[in-house]
Amino acid sequence: MASKSFKASRSSLSTSSDAPDPQYGKPPLPPTVTFGRRTSSGRYISYSRDDLDSELGSELGSSDFVNYTVHMPPTPDNQPMDAISQKVEEQYVSSSLFTGGFNSVTRAHLMDKVIESETSHPQMAGAKGSSCAVPGCDAKVMSDERGMDILPCECDFKICRDCYLDAVKTGDGICPGCKEQYKAMDLDEVVENGRALPLPPPAEMSKMQRRLSLMKSTKSVLMRSQTGDFDHNRWLFETSGTYGYGNAIWPKGGGLGNGKDDDVVEPSELMNKPWRPLTRKLRIPAAIISPYRLLIFVRMVVLGFFLAWRVQHPNNDAIWLWGMSVVCEIWFAFSWILDQLPKLCPVNRATDLNVLKEKFEMPSPNNPTGKSDLPGIDIFVSTADPEKEPPLVTANTILSILATDYPVEKLSCYVSDDGGALLTFEAMAEAASFANIWVPFCRKHDIEPRNPESYFNLKRDPYKNKVRTDFVKDRRRVKREYDEFKVRINGLPESIRRRSDAFHAREEIKAMKQQRQKRDDEPVESVKIPKATWMADGTHWPGTWMSPSTDHTRGDHAGIIQVMLKPPSDEPLQGTADDARLIDLSDVDIRLPLLVYVSREKRPGYDHNKKAGAMNALVRASAIMSNGPFILNLDCDHYIYNSQALKEGMCFMMDRGGDRICYVQFPQRFEGIDPNDRYANHNTVFFDGNMRALDGLQGPVYVGTGCLFRRIAIYGFDPPRSKEHHPGCFSCCFPRHRKHVKVANTSEENRALRMGESDDEEMNLSLAPKKFGNSTFLIDSIPVAEFQGRPLADHPAVKHGRPPGALTIPRELLDASTVAEAISVISCWYEDKTEWGHRVGWIYGSVTEDVVTGYRMHNRGWKSVYCVTKRDAFRGTAPINLTDRLHQVLRWATGSVEIFFSRNNALLASSKMKFLQRMAYLNVGIYPFTSIFLIVYCFLPALSLFSGQFIVQSLNVTFLIYLLIITVTLCLLAVLEIKWSGVELEEWWRNEQFWLIGGTSAHLAAVLQGLLKVVAGIEISFTLTSKSSGDDEDDEFADLYIVKWTSLMIPPITIMMTNLIAIAVGVSRTIYSTIPQWSRLLGGVFFSFWVLAHMYPFAKGLMGRRGRTPTIVFVWSGLLAIIISLLWVAINPPEGSNQIGGSFQFP
DSSP states (O other): OBOOEEOSSGGGOOOOBOOOOOSTTOOOOOBOOEEEEEOTTSOEEEEOHHHHHHHHHHSTTOTTEEEEOOOOOOBTTBOOOOHHHHHHHHHHHHTEEEEEETTEEEEEEEOSOSSSSOOOOTTBTTOOOOBOOSTTOOOBBOBOTTSOBOOOSTTOOOOBHHHHHHHHHTSTTBOTTTOOBOOOBOHHHHHHHSSOOBOOOOOSOOHHHHHHTTTSOOGGGOBOTTTOOBOHHHHHHHTTOEEOSSSEEOBGGGSOOOOOGGGBOOOHHHHHSOOOOSEEEEEOOHHHHHHHHHHHHHHHHHHHHHHHHHHHSOOGGGHHHHHHHHHHHHHHHHHHHHHHGGGSSOEEEEEOHHHHHHHHSSOBTTBTTOOOOOOOEEEEEEEOOTTTSOHHHHHHHHHHHHTSSSOGGGEEEEEEETTOBHHHHHHHHHHHHHHHHHHHHHHHHTOSSOOHHHHHTOSSOTTTTOOOTTHHHHHHHHHHHHHHHHHHHHTHHHHHHHHHHHHHHHHHHHHHHHHHHHOSSSOOOOOOOOOOOBOTTSSBOSSBOSSOBTTBBTTBBOEEEEEEEOOOOSSOOBBOOOTTSSSOOBTOBOOOOEEEEEEOOBOTTOOOOHHHHHHHHHHHHHHHHTOOSEEEEEETTOEESOTTHHHHHHHHHHSTTGGGEEEEEOOOEEESOOTTOTTOOSOHIIIIIIHHHHHTTTOOOOOSSSEEEEHHHHTTBOOTTGGGOOOOTTTTTSOOOOOOOOGGGSOTTTOOBOSOSSTTSOOOOTTHHHHHOSOHHHHHHHHHHHHHTSOBOOSTTOOSOBOTTTTOSOOOOOOHHHHHHHHHHTSTTTTTTSOBTTTBSSOOSOSOHHHHHHHHHHHTTOEEEEOOOSSOSEEEEOOOSHHHHHHHHHHHHHHHHHHHTSTTOGGGOOTTSOHHHHHHHHHHHHGGGHHHHHHHHHHHHHHHHHHTOOSSSSOOHHHHHHHHHHHHHHHHHHHHHHHHHOOOHHHHHHHHHHHHHHHTTHHHHHHHHHHHHHHTOOOOOOOOOOOOOOSOTTOTTGGGGOOOOOGGGHHHHHHHHHHHHHHHHHHHHHHHOSSOOHHHHHHHHHHHHHHHHHTHHHHHHHTOSTTOSOHHHHHHHHHHHHHHHHHHHHHSOOTTOOSTTTTOOOO
C-alpha cells in the first residue's frame, strides 16, 4: 500500500505543473509527483525527490516506496489530461482508501487487495489484472471497463499507471518498450483497434467549467469535453431557449431573451400535441367516503352531548371516581378528533411507467440515440453496529440496490458505516465482488425480488414464467455461488481476528528483535504494542479496532471513503459468451452502479448527532462525488423488493408540478412477522390508513426509510412558486382561490434559503458558506442539482422545467482531489458554525429526526406524495420480540415528546402548512400524553369493583344509549376505513390492542423521559434494535417466544393483575351480599374485560413458547386470585354483615 497526502480543503490545494510541451501529439504533463513511505507501524512519511533518490540508491526495488499523482482541478496553468490519463486516474481512485479529518492530512492508500478472495470485475477496487512489464515493477496494468489492458503504445508494451506517468513526465514521453514517443490517443480506440490513433486537440475548458456549464453561460464551453462536438442541449439552456416537440422555440425578436414565459413564442403544434401525465390521482368512491365523513361528524356531535351529560350528572356517591372518568373521557375525545379529522380526504395514486419510458428512455428528435434522460439518484444505506445489524443483511440490501432496474450510469450507492468497523467494510467488498455475478443474472432473467437471500428462500415456484432455456442451469450455479458468499461473510469475523493476531505477533517479534539489537547484554523486557486490526493488504485499519486504541475507537477515528465500484462507463457494456464466466451473459449489460463506502470522522468532544449526522455527511459527500438530484435513503435491513420502485417514485417527481414535491414516501412492509402479527408489527393501520389520508392533504410524514428526496429540499430551499401557493384551512376538501404571501411577513425562524425573490432569478448563494460550510465544490453543486431535478419542459403548463435531452451527457470521471474534498466534508469539524442540522439537511435535536425533517419541509410549503405500488417497493425486518417492540415504541414516543416541547411543535407552524396537516403533526407530538389518562382509565374498572361504585350513579337508559351510539359509530367508521384503506379487520383489532399495550407502558415512560430532558436536561440514549434472530435456528419465529424482562412491563402487569383480582373481589362481594348490586358489578366487569381483552397479546408474550409454560403457573395464579378475593371479603365484608361471606355460611 502506498499513500499520498492532500490538504484538508480543496480550496487550499496547490501543486506546481510543468509547462506544456508545444510539440503536437505529446500528452500533457501531470502535476508534480510526491512520494510517501509506510513504516512498520502503519504511519506515513513524506519524502522529497532528493531524499528519495538517495534512499532508492541503497534500497532499489523496495516495495515500501510507491509514487502516484494527485490531479488538481484544471486551471489555466493546469490543463486537462488526455482520455487515457483521466481513465487511469479514476481507476487509481477506485483502488485507494481515502482517510483524513480534523487536524490531519487527507491520504490515499493504494490497496493491492480489499478482501482475501480475488476480485475479477474491472469496476471493483483491487481487481486482478496483468503485471507491468517495466523491470522492477510488479504493479497492475491499466485496464478499461471490461478489464482489458490499456496499451498506450503501438508496440503493445504493458505498462502500469505510475510507470506511464513517469515516462510521460521524466522520460520525454518515450515508450520503455519500443523507445518511440507516445502519441495522444483516445482510450476507446486503443482498446477497440489495438493500436494508437491520434486525437484532435483537447478542448480548452476546465473541469469546474464543465461541472457548472449547465448553470453558467460561458461561450467557450459549448463544446463537449470528450467528443469536442457542439453541445446543443447546453446551448439551449444557456441561451434561455426552450424545447418544443423536436424544435427549439426562439425568444421574440430573435434575441436571447431572459427565459420568462411571456417572452417565448409557443407554436400551435406544441399546444395541440397530446400530453400524457405520468401519474393519476384516484379518488375514493363517494359511496364510501361520503358516509365516512358523515359518521365522523355524527360521532363528534354525539361525543359533545355525551360529555355535556356526563358533566351535568355527577355520581355523588363516588365523586372521585366520576371526576377521574370525566377528565379521561374529555381527553380521549380530543385525541380522537386530532386523529380522525386528518382522515377526511384520503386518496390513492397510480403511475404510468410506459409514459415514463416513452418520455425519458425512447429515441426522439431531442434524444436520437434513446439514451436515458432520467435524473441521477444517490441511494443512502445506513448501518452502525455489525453485531446488531448483521453484515449479511446489509450486503443483501446492497445487492438489491445494485441490481435495481434504473439506468446504471445514473445510480450511485453510498453505505454509511457509523461504527467504522472493518467487518462492515470487507462485507461490502464481498458484496461488490458477488454483484459481478448476481446483477447480470437478475437482468438476464428478470429476477424478482433482487435480494438473493429472499429470492432463494421463496416458497413459490422459482421457474414460473421463465422463458430462457438456460435459466435452471444459471440459477443452480448462482445459488452455489451465493452459498459460498454467505460462508465468506459469516466467516469474516473469525478471518479478521486470525489475520490481526498473526500480524500482531509478527509486529511483536519484530519489536523484540529491534530491542535486542539496542540492548546487547541487558535483559529484554516484554514489548507492548497496541493490538491493531489489520486489513487484507497487510496495513492498519484506519477505523475502529477490535481492541480499542487511541484514534481507533467507535467515537474516535478518521474519516474513511473507499470507492468499492468505480463509476460505470456511459454506454452499455454487453457481456460475452466466455467459457471462463459462470453463466452466459451475451447481450446482457454487465455494468455495475457506483458503490462507495463512507465512515465519517468521529472525535471526542464533538456531538455527532447519531443517524441524522451520518445522513448529513452522506449528503455532502455524495454532492461532491455524484451529485444526484434525488436521494433515496434505506435502513440496512430494508431492501428493494420491486426493481421498478425507483421509476415509480420518479414518475411523481418528473410529472407536471413535481418540482414542488420534496419527497416521495413509500410504505414500509416487513418480513419475518409471525402469522398472527401479535404485536401489530406490520402497522398497516398507519401505513395504509393514516398515510393515505395525509396524502390527500399536504403529504405523508417522513418515516425514516424508503423515502425518495429531492436534494434541493434537503438543502433547506423553498419550493418554486412558493408565493403563489397559500393553502386555506380545508383547501384539500374545499379548495378556494390562492392568495399571495408576502415574504416580509414570514418570521426569521420560518424563513428558508430562498431561490431568489422570483423563480426566474438565479439562486442567491452569496451567504452559502455560512449555511453549507466552506466547500466551494459543495456550494457549486447546488444549482446543478436543482436544474437536473426539474421536470421536462415538454408542455406549456409545465413551469420551472428543463429541456429534454439535457441529462444525456456523460457524468464526469472521479479524480483524487474530488474524493479528497469528500473526505473534508465528512470531517467532524465541518458543520461548526453552519446551519447543517438546524435548517439544512436532516434536523438534529430529536431521536425521531425523520419526523422533524419532514415537518420542516412541509412548513416551508413543500408537498410530499405517498406511493403505494402493486408490488411492495421495499421490505424490511421488524422486532417480533415483545421487549424489543416496546423499546422501539418507546423511542418513537420519546421523539414525539421532544417534538412537542421544541420549536417544531405544530402549534408554531407557518401559514404555509395546511390546517389539517398541522393537526396531524400536532397529534404526532401529543399522542404519548394520552398514556397518562389511559392508565388511569384502565384502573377505573378495578377501583369500581373494589369500592362497589361505578362512574355513573346508575346504568340508566340515557347513559346506555349514548354508549351504544358511540360504540356503533366507532365500529361503522372502522368498517368504512377498512374499505377505503384495504386494511383487514384482524389487523385493525391488533392495532387497537397494541395501542393500549404501548400506551400503558412505553408511552408513559416516554413522557417521563421527555419531561426529565426538558426540566432537568437529562439526555436520553437508545440502543439499536437488534436485527438478529433467536437462538433456535429451526424456528423462524424463535424471537417471539423469548421473554426478556424490562421495567416497561411493570404497568401492564399491574393493570392485568389488579383487574383480575378486582373481578374476583367484585363477584365474591355480589354473591355474598344480602342485596346484590348486579348493575354496578356488570358495569365494572364489562370494562375490566375490555381492558383484559386488549392486554391479551401482552399476557401471551409473557407466557413464552406455547407448550413450555409450566402448568403450576396457571394453578397458582388461580389459587392466588381466589385467596385474595376471600381475604378482601373477610377484611371488608358486605354491608349489614359482620361475618365472612355475609349471609353465606360454611357447612
